[in-house]
Amino acid sequence: MKSFVLKTLINAAAIWVAALIVDGITLSGGSTGHKVLTVILVALVFGVVNWLIKPIVKLLSLPLFILTLGLITFVINALMLWLTSWASDRLNLDFHVQGFWAALLGALIISIISWGLSLVLGDDD
Structure with a gap:
């Protein structure tokens, strides 16, 4: 359970950074608290999409x-982010x-940031 929460928070931080950097990715809403809740919920959706659909697409x-x-991985990650948006x-x-x-650049940024944060925070999976 701890690993799931940590992965979700790491993905949320990565999605937040991607939304700040990439012009085509928007994370709108009201207050900062609302945005934090939204990005955590989006990270949950992103996790479900990656857990459920990505293995089928990869196969x-x-x-x-x-x-x-293996370069098709970048395209698949972009499609998973686009599906998360939908x-x-x-x-x-x-x-x-x-x-x-925007999905391709965002997926690349999310992958790099998630990888880096997992290294720093010690995600044990």
């Missing part, structure tokens, strides 16, 4: 992994990713 795109030497919209969360290139 179906196995030939592309071999053909591109799901967040359906859940009335104030998180939006506008376009594939």
Whole structure:
């Protein structure tokens, strides 16, 4: 349980930074407290999307992994972030990713920040 909470908070921080850096990613809302709650809920949605859908997409795109030497991972991560935006919209969360290139850059930033924070905070999985 501790690992799940830590991963969610790490993803929330990474999503927040991506929303600050990338023009096509918006995290709107009212007060700072509302934004913090929104980004934590978006991180939960992102975690569910990555846990449930990403393995299926990776399995179906196995030939592309071999053909591109794994570079298709960047595209899959972008699609997972875009799907998170779509799901967040359906859940009335104030998180939006506008376009594939914003999703690609945002997914790259989220991956790097999540990796770095996991290293620093000692995520044991």
